[in-house]
Amino acid sequence: EAQVTQNPRYLITVTGKKLTVTCSQNMNHEYMSWYRQDPGLGLRQIYYSMNVEVTDKGDVPEGYKVSRKEKRNFPLILESPSPNQTSLYFCATKLGRPYNEQFFGPGTRLTVL
Amino acid sequence: TQLLEQSPQFLSIQEGENLTVYCNSSSVFSSLQWYRQEPGEGPVLLVTVVTGGEVKKLKRLTFQFGDARKDSSLHITAAQPGDTGLYLCAGRSNFGNEKLTFGTGTRLTIIP
Numbered sequence A: 001e002a003q004v005t006q007n008p009r010y011l012i013t014v015t016g017k018k019l020t021v022t023c024s025q026n027m028n029h030e031y032m033s034w035y036r037q038d039p040g041l042g043l044r045q046i047y048y049s050m051n052v053e054v055t056d057k058g059d060v061p062e063g064y065k066v067s068r069k070e071k072r073n074f075p076l077i078l079e080s081p082s083p084n085q086t087s088l089y090f091c092a093t094k095l096g097r098p099y100n101e102q103f104f105g106p107g108t109r110l111t112v113l
Numbered sequence B: 001t002q003l004l005e006q007s008p009q010f011l012s013i014q015e016g017e018n019l020t021v022y023c024n025s026s027s028v029f030s031s032l033q034w035y036r037q038e039p040g041e042g043p044v045l046l047v048t049v050v051t052g053g054e055v056k057k058l059k060r061l062t063f064q065f066g067d068a069r070k071d072s073s074l075h076i077t078a079a080q081p082g083d084t085g086l087y088l089c090a091g092r093s094n095f096g097n098e099k100l101t102f103g104t105g106t107r108l109t110i111i112p
Helices: none
Strands: A004-007 A010-013 A019-025 A031-038 A042-051 A054-057 A076-078 A087-094 A108-112 B005-007 B010-014 B019-024 B031-037 B044-049 B055-058 B061-065 B071-076 B085-092 B100-102 B106-111
Touching (some): A004 A087, A042 B085, B019 B106, B031 B071
Parallel strands (some): A010 A108, B010 B106
Antiparallel strands (some): A004 A019, A031 A087, A087 A108, B005 B019, B061 B071, B085 B100
C-alpha cells in the first residue's frame, strides 16, 4: 500500500529537549516537504527537498533542520524546541515535475511545554 | 510571499443547501489545487485546475479557476453531512519551482 508514515503521531516534550519527527514514504517520490498547521494560518511550509541531498527553506524554517540522505526518508529535527513550535506537523511527498498532487502523512501533534 | 485568503473561514449550513467557498490572491499561480482534510488525517487532493477560466466538476462539487489565475471557487450543490471537513486551496508558484502556498482554510459543517 502506497503511504506516507510519520512518527511519532503525538509528542509532549519540554523546552530545549532535542527531538526528531520521522517521515518515510514507499512511493519512490522525489519531492518531500514539511508543513506546520496552526489555526487561522493554514499550512505553512517549513522545508522541502526536491531530491536526495537537496533541501531548501520554506516559509517558516527558523528553529528547524532537515536532512535527505536517502530518497524515502525526510526527518524533521528540532534542536531546541520552544513553546511556539507547538503545532500539528505534516510531511508530504510527490513525484517531481510535472506532477502536482501531494500525498500527506497522518500528522504529528507536538506540544512543547 | 504569495498569500491565499479563503472565505468564509467557518461555514455551518443545513443538509441540502448550496454553498460557495472562495480562495483569493493578488498573485498569479500556474495551477491551483483544492484539498479536503478530515480530523486526525492529512489533506487529500480533490482537484487541480490549470487553465484560467477552467471549470471542473466532481459529482456535486464544482471548481473554477479565475480567468487571471489569481483566484478560485468551490461550489457544493445539495450539501451532505459527508462533505463536512476543512477545505484548503493551494496555489502552485508561477516561478517554476515546486512550491505550494496553502490558503487559510474553510471549516465546513453540514448539519443533518
